[in-house]
Amino acid sequence: MEKFTTLTGVAAPLSIKNIDTDMIIPKQFLKTIKRSGLGKHLFDEMRYNDDGSEREDFVLNKPAYRKASILVGGENFGCGSSREHAPWAILDFGIRCVIAPSFADIFYNNCFKNGILPIRLPREDVDKLMADAERGANATVTIDLDKQQITGPDGGVIAFDIDPFRKHCLMNGLDDIGLTLEKAAKIDAFEEKRKLTQPWL
Amino acid sequence: MANDTAKPKTLFEKIWDNHLVEVQQDGTCLIYIDRHLVHEVTSPQAFEGLRTAKRAVRHADMTLAVADHNVPTTDRSKGIENEESRIQIEALESNIKDFGVPYFGMDDIRQGVVHIVGPEQGFTLPGMTIVCGDSHTATHGAFGSLAFGIGTSEVEHVLATQTLLQSPPRTMRVNVTGALPAGVTAKDLVLALIGQIGTAGGTGCVIEYAGEAIRALSMEGRMTVCNMSIEAGARAGLIAPDQKTFDYIMGRPMAPKAGAWEQAVAYWKTLPSDDGATYDEEVTLDASALVPQVTWGTSPENVLPITATVPDPASAATDAQKAAWTRSLEYMDLKPGTPLDGVKIDRVFIGSCTNGRIEDLRAAAAVAKGRKVAAGVGAMVVPGSGLVKEQAEEEGLDRIFIEAGFEWREPGCSMCLAMNADRLEPGERCASTSNRNFEGRQGRGGRTHLVGPEMAAAAAVTGTLTDVRKLMG
Numbered sequence: 117m118e119k120f121t122t123l124t125g126v127a128a129p130l131s132i133k134n135i136d137t138d139m140i141i142p143k144q145f146l147k148t149i150k151r152s153g154l155g156k157h158l159f160d161e162m163r164y165n166d167d168g169s170e171r172e173d174f175v176l177n178k179p180a181y182r183k184a185s186i187l188v189g190g191e192n193f194g195c196g197s198s199r200e201h202a203p204w205a206i207l208d209f210g211i212r213c214v215i216a217p218s219f220a221d222i223f224y225n226n227c228f229k230n231g232i233l234p235i236r237l238p239r240e241d242v243d244k245l246m247a248d249a250e251r252g253a254n255a256t257v258t259i260d261l262d263k264q265q266i267t268g269p270d271g272g273v274i275a276f277d278i279d280p281f282r283k284h285c286l287m288n289g290l291d292d293i294g295l296t297l298e299k300a301a302k303i304d305a306f307e308e309k310r311k312l313t314q315p316w317l
Numbered sequence: 318m319a320n321d322t323a324k325p326k327t328l329f330e331k332i333w334d335n336h337l338v339e340v341q342q343d344g345t346c347l348i349y350i351d352r353h354l355v356h357e358v359t360s361p362q363a364f365e366g367l368r369t370a371k372r373a374v375r376h377a378d379m380t381l382a383v384a385d386h387n388v389p390t391t392d393r394s395k396g397i398e399n400e401e402s403r404i405q406i407e408a409l410e411s412n413i414k415d416f417g418v419p420y421f422g423m424d425d426i427r428q429g430v431v432h433i434v435g436p437e438q439g440f441t442l443p444g445m446t447i448v449c450g451d452s453h454t455a456t457h458g459a460f461g462s463l464a465f466g467i468g469t470s471e472v473e474h475v476l477a478t479q480t481l482l483q484s485p486p487r488t489m490r491v492n493v494t495g496a497l498p499a500g501v502t503a504k505d506l507v508l509a510l511i512g513q514i515g516t517a518g519g520t521g522c523v524i525e526y527a528g529e530a531i532r533a534l535s536m537e538g539r540m541t542v543c544n545m546s547i548e549a550g551a552r553a554g555l556i557a558p559d560q561k562t563f564d565y566i567m568g569r570p571m572a573p574k575a576g577a578w579e580q581a582v583a584y585w586k587t588l589p590s591d592d593g594a595t596y597d598e599e600v601t602l603d604a605s606a607l608v609p610q611v612t613w614g615t616s617p618e619n620v621l622p623i624t625a626t627v628p629d630p631a632s633a634a635t636d637a638q639k640a641a642w643t644r645s646l647e648y649m650d651l652k653p654g655t656p657l658d659g660v661k662i663d664r665v666f667i668g669s670c671t672n673g674r675i676e677d678l679r680a681a682a683a684v685a686k687g688r689k690v691a692a693g694v695g696a697m698v699v700p701g702s703g704l705v706k707e708q709a710e711e712e713g714l715d716r717i718f719i720e721a722g723f724e725w726r727e728p729g730c731s732m733c734l735a736m737n738a739d740r741l742e743p744g745e746r747c748a749s750t751s752n753r754n755f756e757g758r759q760g761r762g763g764r765t766h767l768v769g770p771e772m773a774a775a776a777a778v779t780g781t782l783t784d785v786r787k788l789m790g
Contacts, residue, residue, distance in 0.1 A: 133641045134516060134616050138755040143736045147387070147401035149361035149408045161757050166743075190637060192517040195550065196755060197734075198360065198452040200468035218517055221552050222452060222466055230469035278482060291472070293372070298479045299339060299347065303480055306338045306349055312607045316573035316581045317351055317445070 118231040119289035123212055123256040125185030128175050129249035135189050136196035136225065141205040153202040154201055155208030176209070180252035186259070188246050193234075194223025203230045207254055213259050214265075217242050228282050231289065233261060235276045244268070325591035328557050329488050329523045332463045332588070336446050338480055346483050351445040351462075353475050354431045355382040355418065357409040358736070359450030359743045363473035366411040367368060374416040375479045379732070381440055382420040383431045386736045387488060391697050391728035393423055393608020408554075416476075429728040432456040432670035436540065437704055440567025443558040443585040448475055453670045453752065455546040459539035459587050460566070461558035463523070466547065486552050487597040489522040493530040495605030500786040502680070503538030504672060504750070504769030506530065507545040508610040510602055512620040519551030522598065525590065526556050530604035536565040537676035544671045545752055548617040557589035596610035602654055611657050611782055612754045612767040616643030619754070623772070623784045629653035648756055649764050650744075658784050660766075664747040665696035665777040666759070667723075669733035672750035673701025675708050675768040681750075682714040684774035684788055690722035691780030697724040699731040725778065735760045 145157045163174045170177045176184065187206070193216035203226045206214065213233045227234040237245070245286060248255050248268050257267040261283060266274040285292065296303075310317060326334070339347040345614055354375075358731070367374070374380065387402035397403040406423070413420040421428040427438065432453055435441040441457045447464035448454060450472040457464035471481055491510060497503075511518070524546050526539075534542065539556045546554030566572045574583040608622040619642070621628070630646065630653070633639035646653070651660070667673075667681050677702060690696045698718050700706035706728055709715055715725045732739040733751035741747055741763025751758075751775045752763040766782060775785035 128602075131640075132644070133637045136616075136753075136755045138734075138753070138758050142554055142761070143734050146358050146736065147399075147405050149365070149405060151362050161761060166761075168510070172399065192520070192550065195516055196452065196753060198450055198454075198466035198468055200362075200450075200470060203468075218520060220517070220550060221520060222468060222547075226468035226470065229468060279345070281341060281343045281482075282750075292368070292482060293366075293474050293477050296347065296480055296482065302338050302347075303349070304476065310349070314444075314581075314584065316577040317442075 117289045120286045127186035127249040128181040129185035133190040137202045140202040154205035158205040158209045186213045191217045195220035198222045325593040327594040334766040343358040352447040353380045354449035358386045361408045366473045372477045377417045388729040426703035430670045433701035439572030452547045456544040458543040458554040465553040487522045488600040490596040492601045492739045493528040502769040503541040505610040507542045510621045516618040517550040519549040523553045524551045532733045535675045627655045660782045663745040666749040668699030668731040669751040671752045680775040682717045685721040690779040696777040699726045
């Protein structure tokens, strides 16, 4: 997993409540057996016409946001299914940070496993960043994970909260499985106890 | 341990505490996972990750794989026509061979939607932790097991370690008082709850459903309620096990056998929340006041009684809600003020992990019996598993559906998410017993109205969204 330390880039505004995982990556693209290559299908039904041509009015098709690396969304971002194809598509497009007033739990969790930083902020802060993002390509935003700060295009700073363990893993690009396997002795001991207390399992 | 016994605990706390392998200094918990269900869509990249890192599956014996999302619901003797769907199932079959994971293939009568198969086999038991790379894993919470959906990276983590890193969730109790009136089902109950608390109402929480109306539900009904916990944003839904739970499990192929059975039941009886246990949030719902529910928009929280009219965005509480409602109504092609009862439909889907169990099919058949599917309506019934299908056929339900003009299909996820060939055409309107009415969920441009199985059957025979109580004499 790629480390996340600081990120400076264009933020794309997507002011829709309940952006669900079917919007982020529709089911026909879940048939892949790979993690890569989903970026071109990100927000497929909002982004393309039935004939496959681009919808000019969709934010990621506008020249200013084609290289956006930050997405600002509405409440309950990522609700719906557990499909990790959603963060895979976001990452493959080039977005490494999603900012919203609230996230659905599974999506939020899945982001961290892929080097994407999801940031929860009070609504008024998101509204400010959304308004800044509407200004387009000149309105770059800088995110400093270590300092837990977002610096807006006008130099204004917004602080954000993040779970310390998740921050540590993201900053160091750590593989959860490797960390857990170091605890094999504890898992073994748990299993021994479980055999005695719940032998039917 | 004295402290442990002194403080009253919730069902959730008992299960959580019993699965703690380690608590890190920052509060992150490593929890043990008793059962892992695997399907073809969210597992290929996980197995590939194991292969790349040269890691094994720690407990193939606690894992069960089923192909469900991509399988055809028509004649399977010809295999799967869609190449990508076929490759995904072939990938699962090669992975389960390489890693030694038990598997119910497409031709196995035990095959079906993973959340129907687990309980049916006795793979799901009270007090367990159960995960699956699928958000509707909450279904298994109906047995008093902590069951939740995970992403593919976590699927890989569980395959490799039989554990997961989790931050402790908050707890919510939903007290459902009173008794459900005639014609009102578990589906209506959970839809009404989602309407009340919203699709983010349970975010970060494990919900325990309690109260008279929940105790009165069958195991099938309880599974329907827990299944849709994720649509309320919750991590999981739980219902305390009772005699109904034990009766349902006893004798199932993977359930504990005599000797171990008594020991297991004795433990399961200790699981219900202690008197005086406290929750972070409490919500109350009066079952006796409910009428059949139907969704009108593109989020499960856009739900109303069938007796209501399509809402006006002008009456929305906030600007964000007004924008969301406007977008939904445009997508659904509905005008404010239109009575929901009477909205014309094109398709009907009865099935899914929400409503594809035997009781659901019986309920739908009772409405369909002696009636005909309305002209111009395409209606299909997709049993949740091969065993549900077999039982329905033994009871003659297939004949009732076929005589009424429904299609009787093979088991799978089917048009709940339209990954196989079953899908809506753009603009088609469907009364569906599934769980999500998102834009494009049942097919690009398709319009979904979520309902219970009786309401879906009523829509099929009248050709419109209909208050099923009018057909019940």
